[in-house]
Each structure stands twice: as structure tokens, then as C-alpha cells.
Amino acid sequence: MDTQQVFEWFVGPNLGYLAEAYERYRNDPDSVDPETRALIEQLDPAWWERWLGGETTAQPVAGPTTTIPTEKIVKAVQLARTIREFGHLQASFDPLGVSPRKVVDDPEVMGITDNDLAQMPATVVWPRGLRQAPNALEAVKILRQVYSGPLGYDFSHVHNFDERDWLRQQVEGGGLTVSFSPEEKRALLFRLTEVEGFERFLHTTFPGQKRFSIEGTDMLVPMLDSLIAQAVKQGIHEVTIGMAHRGRLNVLAHILGKPYEKIFSEFHSAPNKELVPSEGSMGINAGWTGDVKYHLGAHKLLRDGELSGARITLANNPSHLEFVNPVIQGATRAAQEDTRHPGQPSLEVDRAMAIAIHGDASFPGEGIVAETLNLSRLAGYHTGGTVHIIMNNGLGFTTGPEEGRSTLYASDLAKGYEIPVVHVNADDPMACLLAVQLAFEYRQRFHKDFLIDLVGYRRWGHNEGDEPAYTQPVLYQKIARHPTVRALFADRLVSEGIVTPEEVQEMAGQVHARLVEAKDRVQDGVIPPDEPEPSTWSDALIALAEPTAVDADELIRLAREAHQWPEAFHPNPKLARQLQRRLDNLTEPNGIDWGLAETLAFASILAEGTPIRLSGQDSERGTFSQRHLVLHDVDTNQKYTPLQHLPSARASFAVYNSPLSEAAVLGFEYGYNVEAPTVMTLWEAQFGDFANAAQVIIDQFLSAARAKWKERSGLVLLLPHGYEGQGPEHSSARLERYLQLAADNNMRIANCTTAAQYFHLLRQQSHLLRRDPRPLVIMTPKSLLRHPLAASSLHDLSHGRFQPVLEHEAAKEHPESIERVILLSGKVVVDVLTRLGGHVPEHVSIIRLEQLYPFPDGEIEAIFHRYPNLTDVVWLQEEPRNMGAWRYIQPRLEAHLPPGRTLRYAGRPERAATAEGFPEMHEEEQGRIVQDALGESKVSTQGGHR
Numbered sequence: 035m036d037t038q039q040v041f042e043w044f045v046g047p048n049l050g051y052l053a054e055a056y057e058r059y060r061n062d063p064d065s066v067d068p069e070t071r072a073l074i075e076q077l078d079p080a081w082w083e084r085w086l087g088g089e090t091t092a093q094p095v096a097g098p099t100t101t102i103p104t105e106k107i108v109k110a111v112q113l114a115r116t117i118r119e120f121g122h123l124q125a126s127f128d129p130l131g132v133s134p135r136k137v138v139d140d141p142e143v144m145g146i147t148d149n150d151l152a153q154m155p156a157t158v159v160w161p162r163g164l165r166q167a168p169n170a171l172e173a174v175k176i177l178r179q180v181y182s183g184p185l186g187y188d189f190s191h192v193h194n195f196d197e198r199d200w201l202r203q204q205v206e207g208g209g210l211t212v213s214f215s216p217e218e219k220r221a222l223l224f225r226l227t228e229v230e231g232f233e234r235f236l237h238t239t240f241p242g243q244k245r246f247s248i249e250g251t252d253m254l255v256p257m258l259d260s261l262i263a264q265a266v267k268q269g270i271h272e273v274t275i276g277m278a279h280r281g282r283l284n285v286l287a288h289i290l291g292k293p294y295e296k297i298f299s300e301f302h303s304a305p306n307k308e309l310v311p312s313e314g315s316m317g318i319n320a321g322w323t324g325d326v327k328y329h330l331g332a333h334k335l336l337r338d339g340e341l342s343g344a345r346i347t348l349a350n351n352p353s354h355l356e357f358v359n360p361v362i363q364g365a366t367r368a369a370q371e372d373t374r375h376p377g378q379p380s381l382e383v384d385r386a387m388a389i390a391i392h393g394d395a396s397f398p399g400e401g402i403v404a405e406t407l408n409l410s411r412l413a414g415y416h417t418g419g420t421v422h423i424i425m426n427n428g429l430g431f432t433t434g435p436e437e438g439r440s441t442l443y444a445s446d447l448a449k450g451y452e453i454p455v456v457h458v459n460a461d462d463p464m465a466c467l468l469a470v471q472l473a474f475e476y477r478q479r480f481h482k483d484f485l486i487d488l489v490g491y492r493r494w495g496h497n498e499g500d501e502p503a504y505t506q507p508v509l510y511q512k513i514a515r516h517p518t519v520r521a522l523f524a525d526r527l528v529s530e531g532i533v534t535p536e537e538v539q540e541m542a543g544q545v546h547a548r549l550v551e552a553k554d555r556v557q558d559g560v561i562p563p564d565e566p567e568p569s570t571w572s573d574a575l576i577a578l579a580e581p582t583a584v585d586a587d588e589l590i591r592l593a594r595e596a597h598q599w600p601e602a603f604h605p606n607p608k609l610a611r612q613l614q615r616r617l618d619n620l621t622e623p624n625g626i627d628w629g630l631a632e633t634l635a636f637a638s639i640l641a642e643g644t645p646i647r648l649s650g651q652d653s654e655r656g657t658f659s660q661r662h663l664v665l666h667d668v669d670t671n672q673k674y675t676p677l678q679h680l681p682s683a684r685a686s687f688a689v690y691n692s693p694l695s696e697a698a699v700l701g702f703e704y705g706y707n708v709e710a711p712t713v714m715t716l717w718e719a720q721f722g723d724f725a726n727a728a729q730v731i732i733d734q735f736l737s738a739a740r741a742k743w744k745e746r747s748g749l750v751l752l753l754p755h756g757y758e759g760q761g762p763e764h765s766s767a768r769l770e771r772y773l774q775l776a777a778d779n780n781m782r783i784a785n786c787t788t789a790a791q792y793f794h795l796l797r798q799q800s801h802l803l804r805r806d807p808r809p810l811v812i813m814t815p816k817s818l819l820r821h822p823l824a825a826s827s828l829h830d831l832s833h834g835r836f837q838p839v840l841e842h843e844a845a846k847e848h849p850e851s852i853e854r855v856i857l858l859s860g861k862v863v864v865d866v867l868t869r870l871g872g873h874v875p876e877h878v879s880i881i882r883l884e885q886l887y888p889f890p891d892g893e894i895e896a897i898f899h900r901y902p903n904l905t906d907v908v909w910l911q912e913e914p915r916n917m918g919a920w921r922y923i924q925p926r927l928e929a930h931l932p933p934g935r936t937l938r939y940a941g942r943p944e945r946a947a948t949a950e951g952f953p954e955m956h957e958e959e960q961g962r963i964v965q966d967a968l969g970e971s972k973v974s975t976q977g978g979h980r
Contacts, residue, residue, distance in 0.1 A: 055074065056074055059071060067199075075157060106146060107154070109150075110150070110151060110154055110158045110159055111158065111159065112144060113141055113144050113151075113174065114159035114173075114174065116138060117174065117178060117182075118177065118181060118190065118202065119190035120136075120139070120190075121139070121180075121186070122187060122188045122457055123135070123136040123138050123186075124136055125181065125182045125183060125185065126184055127457045127458055127459040127465075127487075129490060129516070130428075130491055130509075132428065141174075151170040151171035151174055152170070152171040154171075156168070156169055156170055156172065156173040158170045158173075160173045160206070177206070180206055181205075184458065184465040185456055185457070185458050185465050185468060185469060186456065186457035186458070186487075187205055187456055188443070188445070188455040189455060194452070197454075197476075197480055197482075201454060204475070205472070210468055210472050212471055214464065219532050220527070220532060222256055222523070223520070223523055223527055223538070223541065225255065225256050225259065226252055226253075226463070226519060227545050228255075228288060229252045229284055229288060229520070231542060231545035231549065232545075233245075233249050235549040237494075237498065239298075241498075242499050243498065243499075244326075245328065246279035246280045246281070246496075247280070247281070247494050248281030248283075248285075248425075249492075249494065249518070250490040250493045250513070251280075251281065251425045251427060251488055251490035251491075252490075252518065253460050253466040253488065254285070254423065254425060255284055255285065256463065257423065257469075258285065259289070260467050261389060261473070264470070264471070264474045265474065266341045266344040267341070268384070268478060269384055270384055270385065271345065271369075271385055272344070272345050272347070272366070272386035272387070273386070273389060274365050274369070274387075274388050275348045275362070275388075275389045275391065276351065276388070277351065278358075278392075278396065279328045279329075279353075280425055281425060282328045283297060285348060286332055286348060289346065289348070290332040290333070291334045292332050294553075295552045295556050297327065298553050298556045300327040302557075325350070325352075329352055329742070329743075330350060330743065331351070331743065332347075333347050334347075349362050350739065350745060352734040352735075352742075354730050354734055355393060355400060356392065356393075356396045356402050357701060357731065357734065357735075359390055359402060359403060359406040359698070359701070360402065360700075360701030360702040360705065360731075361704055362388045362390065362705060363410075363415065363417055363701075364701065364703055365388075365705040365708060365709035366386045366387065366417040366420075366709075367415065367416075367702070368709035368713070369386035369709055369710075370382055370383055370385045370386045371686075373645035373647075373685060373710065374686070375686060376679075376680065376684065376685065377678045377679070378678055378686065379688055380686075383417060383419070386417070387417075387418070387477070388420040389421050391423045392422060392423070392424045392425065393424070394425065394427060394429075394430070395433060395439075395444070397424055397445065398439040398444055399439065402697050405693075405695045405698030406701075407447070407451045407483070408693055409693065409702060410451065411482070414688070414690030414691075414692070415692075416481075418481040419476075419477035419478075419480070419482045419483050420477075420483045421473045421474065421477055421484055422448070422483060422484065423485075424444055424486070424487045426460075428491060428492070428509075429496075429502075432496070432505040432506070443457065444487065445457070445487045448485045453482070453484065455485045455486075456484075456485070456486050457487040457489055458486060458487065458489065460488050460491075461490070461519050463523050470486065472484075491509075491513055493513055524538045571779050573806040574779070574802060574808060577798075577801045577802040577805040577806065578801070578802065580798075580801045582793075582794040582797040583794075583831065584797075584832060585832055586828050586829070589638070590621070592680070593620055593630070595676070595680045595681060595682065596634070596636075597614075597616065597617055598679075599665060599674050599676060603672070603674050605665040605666065605668065605674075606668055609665070612662075616629075621828055622827075623827050625825065625827065626789050626790070626825060626827065626828065626830075626831065627660075627789055628660060628814075628815065628818065628819040628820070629661050629662070629819065630789070631793040631831065632661065632796070633661075633663070634793060635793045636663075636677055637680055637683075639796070640677065640683040640685050640687055641682040641683060645685040645712070645714065646688070646715075646716070647688045647690075647703070647714070648689045648715075648718065649689070649699060649716075650717055650718030650752070651691065651693075651720040652691055652720060653689060653690070653718045654689050654690070654691050657718075657721070657754065658754075660819045663676075663677060664689060675689065677689075696724050696725060696726075696727035697728045697731055699717065700717050700731045700751075701735070704747060707748060707749045708739075708745055708747050711747070711748055711803060711807050712803050712804060713803075714748070714796075714800050714803060715748070715749050716751075718751075718752040718753075718814075719752065719753050720754075721754050721763070722813065722814075723764060723765070723767060723768065725751070725768070729771075732751075733775065735747075736749060736751075736781070736809050737772075737775040737809070738775075738780070740778075741778060748799065748803045748807025748808060749809050750810045750811075751810070751811045751812065753812065754767065754814050754816050755785070755813035755860065755861070756816050756818070757862070757912040757949055757960065758817050759950070759952075759953040759960075761950070762947040762948045762949045762951060763948075765912075766913055766917065766948035769783075769813060769919055770913070770917050770919065772811050773919060774922070776887040776888075779808065779888055781808055781809040781811060781887065782809070782885065783810075783811045783813075783885070784810065784811070784812050784813070784884060784886070785812075785813040785883070785884065785885075786812065786814075786815075786884055787818070787840070787861070787863050787864075787882055787884065788826050788830070788840075789826040789830075790826035790827075790830035790831055790834070791837065791840075793831050794835050795810070815861055818861055823863075823864050823868075824864065836884070836885075838883070838884055839881060839884065839890050839894065840881070840884055841897055842874055842880045842881070844874060844879075845880075845901075848876065849900040850901075852904060853877040853903055853904060853905050853906060854877060854878045854879070854906040855878075855879050855898075855901065856908045856940075857907070857923075857927065858882060858910040858911065859882065859884070859919055860912075862912045862963075862964075866880060866910070867880075869964050869968065870968070878968070883919075886923070891929075894927065894930050898930050901932075904932060905935070907927070907936070907938065908937075908940050908967050909923060909924070909939055909940065910964070910967040911963075912942070912960070912963070913941065913948065914941070914942040914943060914944055914948070915941055915943055940966040941963050941966075942963060
């Protein structure tokens with residue numbers, strides 16, 4: 035190829051780009067990407083000046099430093115790029131050598147020889163000359179050492195040039211170096227001895243008991259040591275770790291400092307096993323049942339020298355593996371925020387950091403991982419970068435990679451979020467610590483996530499009672515012959531003259547002696563098992579009894595403040611008129627709709643000094659255009675949130691539109707609330723049905739964490755619920771599921787029917803946070819948001835409190851006339867009242883259960899006893915018989931019925947789907963069940979008497 039062909043082939047199509055690049059190069063060579071810079075530097079500067087001066091026929095002439103043809107230079111640059119992008123494919127990060135290494139950078143295949151490279155300056159492939167190399171051939175050799183050693187750098191998918199360039203400088207330019215003194219290497223060997231010794235001791239002392247051994251990825255513990263130390267030295271005061279079972283006991287012992295004795299006691303006995311309370315123990319009837327040892331979390335306050343004052347937390351985690359990911363993100367965000375002042379909470383991401391430890395099968399396999407990664411750069415959820423570590427043992431129980439994922443690496447999901455990845459050999463301690471250094475420095479510089487793929491193996495089966503050779507015979511023959519990382523590192527230090535074989539044995543003896551001493555203390559009864567905390571339901575009852583009414587003048591002032599915006603701000607004119615009508619109706623009879631009641635509740639809670647955080651899909655406006663907490667300027671699209679500018683507010687207010695996620699967002703809000711229990715934290719489902727997608731968070735965390743882990747939460751769930759002909763997926767929030775989960779006063783479940791009830795309920799919850807937080811699940815309305823029968827007056831908010839049961843007013847005045855009682859909950863009461871035209875017959879009393887759990891036994895019993903002539907008691911619900919509250923409510927109501935009375939069911943028959951899909955069918959069925967409850971038609975044979 036002659037010079038003219040080179041010019042036409044390579045330069046010609048890119049003249050404009052090269053001209054712009056050269057202009058930038060003249061001002062700042064580092065502003066040009068390395069490949070383009072290499073080309074610029076191979077051509078004579080005089081040629082560039084002639085060409086830029088308009089001499090378009092000028093031929094490219096090599097500069098004085100080289101006479102290599104341009105096409106060879108291009109091939110050399112391409113070779114270097116291939117090594118940088120694909121060198122990880124031939125890296126030696128698999129300690130067992132199971133994964134085949136791929137040759138990706140054969141120079142001759144790429145059209146260039148070693149001799150060609152030897153004739154070129156190193157700057158061709160190393161434009162910045164970050165290291166000394168006599169020529170391009172030696173530079174390529176160094177690149178291969180860097181990218182194909184025990185560390186496989188995998189970050190070509192990072193699109194941001196500054197980030198990618200920084201990463202390359204670190205790994206190529208010598209920035210990524212750790213100098214270990216002999217003392218530090220001895221300390222690392224001792225740490226590995228502790229890790230291995232602990233597992234071996236458990237293996238022989240408690241044979242067959244599950245512990246999910248760390249063996250094969252032992253370096254996780256020293257990596258966490260290093261990562262935490264780096265974080266704390268740079269001012270991070272809170273480090274929250276999330277991980278599943280494997281290695282958890284070792285992390286508890288050696289990172290969290292949980293005493294060996296306490297761990298051994300959990301092998302010996304199950305805490306709180308008494309079936310009834312006994313002296314010194316509350317028993318399981320107190321609502322605390324504990325959990326298996328490898329689910330438990332812990333806290334540690336560091337008190338050692340320069341690390342003193344920092345807190346390390348290992349989050350509790352159920353068997354649902356990766357579902358702890360969003361929980362630790364929420365907890366980290368809460369630790370980073372200052373909510374003590376009005377306005378948007380101030381965020382300082384270097385106050386706290388999250389470390390997420392994953393399994394190699396669960397990271398690509400569980401969708402919650404992708405949902406959580408998607409939160410990482412969103413305004414309401416980002417935490418300034420998480421360091422992820424995949425404990426890659428190559429197996430998911432008995433399932434190999436070829437059966438468990440469709441990607442080359444377990445970490446490939448992270449590439450979609452432009453997260454840099456480093457694959458590292460778990461048998462190379464120095465490489466592992468280098469990976470940690472790079473991960474932390476990247477997090478601190480760019481405040482984004484980083485992932486370390488710690489490639490090791492699993493020495494035993496999935497658990498210690500499992501036989502792995504049944505399904506992986508060849509692999510486990512190899513593992514059985516493979517020395518541990520402690521043994522390998524000990525041999526290395528012996529060969530370096532840092533330790534002697536006798537010192538290696540002495541270390542092992544010291545560790546074993548400590549473990550034996552701890553076991554003896556447990557057997558002697560010195561270390562008792564955990565006991566539950568005393569029940570605090572009495573504290574909750576005190577909070578629930580506190581006044582929630584707010585003075586009318588105060589409410590009027592708060593309403594005005596919450597509907598103001600700057601004069602220069604221009605909201606949508608139609609919306610401005612709607613908000614003005616809200617204010618105009620404030621003092622009218624039943625002039626307060628659901629949205630205004632909520633705004634007033636929020637404003638009054640902020641005035642009392644309780645911060646608020648609300649999130650959900652479209653929650654800023656409200657799915658049903660009912661809220662409008664965030665306004666948008668019609669000219670600039672700028673946002674304005676009046677509740678962040680209340681003159682009377684004494685705490686922060688935050689509201690966020692969440693991504694299209696339920697599980698990760700609810701997990702995030704749960705974690706946030708546990709870390710910041712005095713912040714009123716609310717999550718809203720777009721429709722209540724959609725909470726189905728977050729069922730693991732609800733089942734394993736929200737409802738059970740108090741019983742399993744003594745973990746307290748006051749999280750509020752807002753779940754739109756009600757049958758209005760919108761079909762099976764927009765009707766039911768699955769009330770029955772929450773009622774099934776309710777026990778031991780673990781939560782409250784409400785189904786309000788008036789704006790005032792909602793107002794008082796929210797304020798009641800804010801008071802509960804200060805004493806004894808419990809989750810609150812609210813079935814919120816859709817059609818009732820603006821319905822006159824659900825509206826309230828200013829007097830209703832400035833007097834009274836939340837009522838678990840609402841009794842028909844006329845029935846209170848003439849209880850002797852009541853013959854039929856219709857008990858119901860939620861929106862269906864409006865259908866009944868509408869059917870009656872607002873005039874309830876004198877012999878009928880309509881009883882609304884506004885709170886379903888804890889069940890209001892006293893109120894229900896008192897009502898029944900006030901009706902001496904009661905003959906017909908009906909439970910009416912919209913939901914099918916096998917759903918809703920019926921099966922929960924039936925035995926509780928029957929327990930309070932007067933003698934000789936029976937309870938009748940009115941509602942839809944048992945069905946597989948929650949609701950009808952056709953509006954006409956809905957109207958017909960809704961009319962039938964209301965008529966049935968009122969006694970206006972013969973009872974259906976499908977849905978009649980119980």
C-alpha cells in the first residue's frame with residue numbers, strides 16, 4: 035500500500051474528525067484518545083500545519099521519530115486495543131485451571147510481526163509513555179503481563195472516556211501498586227490462618243451441621259479488612275455489608291468481631307425454644323422466634339486507633355440470597371442523609387458505603403440484582419458507589435455455569451450498567467488486595483459501582499451435609515488435591531524467607547488453641563444463648579393513644595403554605611386552578627378530599643419535626659393525579675416542591691418517582707427505614723396488585739424481621755385497592771396476604787374510608803416511630819380519592835382521632851331498632867350507601883372496619899352488645915370468598931356474636947382471578963353482592979351462607 039492509498043484508506047474518510055482532534059491535541063495532548071493520539075504523533079507536525087492551512091493535496095509524511103508505514107502503526111494500535119479489551123480472556127484468574135484460556139492477540143494473525151513492533155517506539159501502543167519500554171514490542175509484552183495475569187481487567191464497556199482512561203492509567207501506569215512489608219505479609223498469613231482454622235474447627239467439631247463454608251474463597255476476609263480500612267481512613271463512618279450464607283460465619287467472626295463462643299452456642303442450642311414464657315425467658319409467644327445462625331447480622335463499632343468511631347454492619351439476610359441488595363442500599367442512603375433541617379435532605383455520599391457480596395449463580399440468576407443495579411445512579415436512590423464482590427465458586431448448589439447462565443462470566447450483568455469488572459484469582463492474595471485498592475479508589479473518584487469477581491472454588495458441598503462428588507466428580511477430585519490459599523501463601527513466604535515452617539505451624543496452633551478455649555467456655559455454660567427483648571407493645575399503645583387532631587387555624591395556615599410557589603414560577607394553569615379550588619373548599623362542609631388530607635398530614639408531621647420520605651412509581655404527582663406534591667414550570671420544566679419550603683417545617687421532606695421496580699424499591703425503603711427509624715418512610719404501589727412483585731421483601735423482611743432478627747421498621751405501604759371494573763390486575767392489593775402475615779402485633783393493617791381517617795392514621799404512625807415503630811399497611815382508594823362520601827370537613831381533622839371501627843351514627847342513637855348489621859371494610863361501603871341513596875334504613879347498621887389488624891375486639895364486642903334485637907349479621911366484601919378478609923375475619927367476628935346468632939357471607943364466590951375483566955360483568959356482580967348484603971335478593975347458591 036503506497037502513501038496515497040494509506041491517505042485515502044485511513045485518513046480520507048476521517049478528515050473532519052482528525053482536524054478537530056489535532057486542534058485539541060495542540061492544546062492538550064491528553065484530551066485526545068490514545069489511538070488517535072498515536073496516529074497524530076506518527077506524522078510530521080509540518081504536514082499537519084500544511085494540511086490545516088488548506089493544502090488538501092498534501093501527503094501524510096512520517097515524523098522524524100519513525101519511518102514505519104501507517105498501516106503497520108494502525109495494526110499495532112489495534113493489537114494494543116485487543117489486549118486491553120480482551121486480555122482478560124487469557125488471564126490466569128482461575129485457581130483450578132478449569133476455565134480454558136483463550137488466545138486473542140496473536141500478532142501475525144492481526145497482520146503485524148514482532149519485528150515490526152520492535153521497529154516502533156513504545157508510544158505507538160503506549161501513547162503516554164506511562165512506563166519505560168525501549169520499543170513497541172516490549173510495551174506489548176508489558177501490556178500482556180498487565181491484562182493477562184492473575185487479574186483480568188474487564189472494563190472496555192465503560193463508555194465514559196475519563197473513567198476508562200483513569201482505569202487504564204492505574205493498571206498500566208503503575209498507579210495500582212501495593213508494597214507489602216514482611217510484617218504485613220506475616221499478618222496476612224495469620225489472617226488466612228484464622229479464616230481456615232475457624233472453618234476446619236467447625237468442620238470437625240460440629241460434623242454435618244450446616245455452616246456454608248468460605249473455603250475456596252478465603253481471601254474474602256482479608257479483602258474486606260483492606261476495603262474497610264481504606265474506607266474508614268478516608269472518612270467513611272458507616273460501612274454496610276450484604277451477603278448470603280457462604281462465608282457468613284467467618285465474616286461474622288473476623289470482620290464483625292462476633293465472639294467464637296456466641297457462634298458455637300448457636301451450634302449447640304436453639305435460642306428461645308420455650309413454647310411458653312418462663313422465668314428469664316419470654317418464649318416464642320413474645321413474638322421473637324430467632325433465626326438460623328447463617329442468616330444473622332451484626333454491628334461492630336471500631337475502637338482501634340485511626341479506625342476508631344466507625345460502625346460496620348452486616349445486614350440480616352434470609353435464604354432469598356440477593357434480596358438483601360436493595361436493603362443495604364437503603365440503609366446506606368439513610369446513613370448518608372441529614373434529615374434534621376427543612377427542605378431536601380442533604381446528602382454526603384462519603385459518610386457511608388455499601389459492600390455487596392454476591393454468589394456467582396445468584397448474581398446473573400436473580401432479577402433483584404438488575405433492579406438494584408438500576409438504582410445506583412438515580413437521584414432518589416444512589417449511594418455514591420457500591421463495591422460488589424462475587425464469591426465465585428463456580429457452582430450454584432449442583433448447577434454448573436453452563437446450566438445457570440447465558441453469559442461468559444458471572445459478572446456480565448454489570449456490564450449493562452457500565453460497572454468496571456476485575457476478575458481475580460482467589461489463590462493470589464496480593465492480586466486480591468490490588469483489586470480491592472482499585473475498586474475503592476474508583477468508587478471514591480467517580481462515586482460509582484465497581485465489581486470484583488473473586489474466582490475460587492467451593493471445597494465442600496453446597497452445605498456440609500451435601501456430597502458434591504455425586505454431580506461434579508471430576509471437579510471435586512481436583513479440589514481434593516488442591517492446596518488451600520493459606521498453604522500456598524505460607525509456602526510463598528517461606529521461600530521468600532519471611533517466615534519459617536515452624537512459625538507457620540505456630541500460627542495454626544495459636545488459632546486452634548483460641549477456638550478450643552472458646553468451645554470449652556460454651557460447654558461450661560459461660561455463654562448463654564440469646565434471649566428476646568422484652569415486649570414493647572405497651573409503648574406502641576401509648577403512641578397510638580396520643581392526640582392526632584390539629585388546631586383548625588394551624589391547618590388553614592399549613593394548607594396555604596403547602597399551596598404556595600414563587601411568583602416567578604409558573605405551574606400548569608389548569609393545575610393551579612385545581613389547587614386553588616382545594617384551598618377554597620378547605621372550610622366547606624366535606625371540603626377536604628384525600629389528597630388534601632394527605633398534604634395536611636405531611637405538613638403537620640414536618641412541623642412537629644419528623645422527616646418524611648415518600649417514593650413509588652409516579653408518586654410525585656400521584657398515579658391518579660391526586661397528589662401534586664411536585665410542580666413543574668410550564669416554561670422551564672423546573673420542579674418546585676412546596677413542602678420543602680414550609681416556614682413551619684422542622685425536618686426534611688423528600689418525594690421521588692421510583693423506577694419501574696417493586697422489589698428493589700421496597701427493599702431500599704425498608705433498609706432506609708431500619709437505618710433511620712424516626713424518618714416517616716412511605717412506599718406507594720402504582721396499583722396495590724403490583725406489590726406482588728415485592729412479595730419476598732414483604733414476607734421475609736417487613737412482616738418477619740422483628741421476630742427473626744429483632745429488627746424494627748415503621749415503613750408505611752400505600753396500596754391502591756378497590757373494585758371498580760378495572761380488571762384482575764388493578765383491583766385487589768391482596769389484603770388476604772397481609773392478614774395471613776399478621777401476628778404478634780408485628781404490623782398494622784388498615785382500610786380507611788374517609789380523608790380524615792387517613793389524616794389521623796398517618797399522624798398516629800408518625801408518633802409510633804418515636805416509641806416503637808411497626809409497619810403500617812394501608813389499602814388506599816382510587817375512586818374514593820375525590821368521592822364526596824369519602825371527603826371530610828376541617829372539623830374532622832381538628833377534632834377526634836383515628837377510629838379502628840366506624841359505627842353508623844343513626845344506629846348509635848337507636849340501637850334497639852337494629853336488626854341487621856352489615857360489617858365491611860373499605861370502598862364497598864360507598865357502593866352500599868349509593869345503593870341506599872344515602873338513607874340507611876332504621877333497622878340496619880353499617881359497621882366499617884377501618885383497622886383489620888390488630889383486630890379491634892373490644893369495639894366489635896361493644897357494638898354487638900348494644901343491639902338487643904339483632905337477627906342478621908353479614909360480612910360484605912368485594913373480593914372473592916377465597917380472598918379478601920373473609921377467612922381472617924370470620925372466626926374473629928363469630929367469637930363476639932351474641933348467643934344464637936350466625937354470621938353470613940355476602941360477596942363474590944371463590945375464584946382464581948381477583949376480579950372480572952369486563953366492566954359490565956363487574957357492575958352486575960357488584961350490584962348482586964350489595965343486594966345480597968341488604969337482603970334485597972335471594973342468596974346466591976355460590977356465595978351464600980357459610
